[in-house]
Amino acid sequence: MIINDSGTALITGASSGLGAIYADRLARQGYDLVLVARNIAKLEMLGERIASDTGRTVRTIGADLTDGGALQRVEDALLTDHSVRMLVNNAGAGSTVPLQDLDVVSIERIVALNVTALTRLARAAATAFLERGGGTIVNMGSILALAPEVLSGGVYSGSKAYVLAFSQALRNDFGDRGVRVQVVMPGATATDFWELSGMPVEALPANIVMTAEDVVDAALSGLAQGEFATLPSLPDIDQWDAWEAARRALLPGLSRTSPASRYHMGS
Ligand SMILES: NC(=O)c1ccc[n+]([C@@H]2O[C@H](COP(=O)([O-])OP(=O)(O)OC[C@H]3O[C@@H](n4cnc5c(N)ncnc54)[C@H](OP(=O)(O)O)[C@@H]3O)[C@@H](O)[C@H]2O)c1
Structure with a gap:
């Protein structure tokens, strides 16, 4: 049943996991969909099911976003399809391998997908949405942006710290x-x-693992409530607000003409 007409949402990494749940939920909210991932067979199967359940239009783009x-084809879709009103920048990959055992190809693949592709798609979407x-741009980060010690390797956590900083700058600019x-x-x-x-x-300990359905439903609830940062697990949002306030309190002191007094050795 068609509830309303919200325009089109383009979702990357829609063939499985969080992206597939976003596709289901956004179609039920009245969005038509463009689904992006490498596995075109999975995308088409999901798209047919969602179209039949919701009556929405679902298109698919098979794309390796590290290529x-x-x-460029996905950027073009964002720029030229004037119905697109939402980008869910969700495709991502990680590694649990310690850095010294992580091969160079994997490092480059994680950065190309989690950082470069996410950035280029957000740039295209922001340009299109201004016109x-x-x-709406939804960037999929991770708690590892705040807690890089939790997973060894550093590359995945670092890529998600980038997603947080990039999102803060995007919000500031747009x-x-x-x-x-x-x-x-x-x-x-x-x-x-x-x-x-x-x-x-x-x-992993079962008591720290959430279902993909609960993550996406919480994220969409956070979006509807106007949140910038949505941390589906965090019980007390005042903790995030305090962390953000502490970060902002640093700003006036971060770039000055002279070193801080603690570095004036012997003078
Ligand atoms: N699972 C977690 O614990 C967790 C926690 C925090 C954040 N996240 C983030 O959530 C996002 C979604 O991950 P998930 O947990 O749903 O994992 P997932 O089930 O493995 O989904 C990843 C999606 O990204 C797509 N993808 C991977 N490489 C791609 C490429 N080169 N080009 C295009 N698409 C590609 C995959 O589709 P194809 O293989 O068909 O291309 C798949 O649809 C990621 O950004 C991840 O970092 C996950």
């Missing part, structure tokens, strides 16, 4: 010009991500 040409009078930005920071979530990253999700 420049494929990434269209508004839109937030008052009709482009909404949300960064979602889930904790451990039961998806294929863990197996693909070198550790079965069953190896």
Whole structure:
């Protein structure tokens, strides 16, 4: 049943996990969909099911977002399809391997997907949404942006710290010009991500793992409430607000003409 017409949401990494749940939920909210991932067969199967359940229009783009040409096709879709009003920048990959054992190809793949592709797609979406009078960019971060010690290797956590900082800058640059930005920071979530990253999700304590459905439903609730940062697990949002206030309190002292007095040795 069609509830309303919200425009089109383009979702990356929609063939499984969080992206597939976003596709289901956003179609039920009245969005048409463009689904992006490498596995076109899975995308088409999901798209047919969602179209039949919701009556929405679902298109698919098979694209490896670490490939420049494929990434350009998705950027073009954002720029030329004037119905697109939301980008869910969700595709991502990780690793649980210690840095010294992580091969260079894997490092480059994680950075290309989690950082470069996310950035280029957000740039295209922001450009398009400014022209269209508004839109929403959802960037998929992780609690590892705040807690890099939790997972060895550093590259994945560092990429998610980038997503947080980039989202803060995006909000600063575009937030008052009709482009909404949300960064979602889930904790451990039961998806294929863990197996693909070198550790079965069953190896984690069960009491720290959330379902993908609960993560996405919390993220969409946070979006509806106007949150910039949504941390689905965090019981007390005052803790995030205090962390953010402490960060902002640093700003006036971070760039000055002279070193701080504690560095004036012997003078
Ligand atoms: N699971 C967690 O514990 C957790 C926690 C916090 C944040 N996250 C983040 O949540 C996001 C979604 O992950 P998930 O947990 O749902 O894992 P997932 O089930 O493995 O989904 C990852 C998605 O990204 C797509 N993808 C991977 N490489 C790609 C590439 N080169 N080009 C295009 N698409 C690609 C995959 O599809 P194809 O293989 O078909 O390309 C898949 O649809 C990621 O950004 C991840 O970092 C996950």
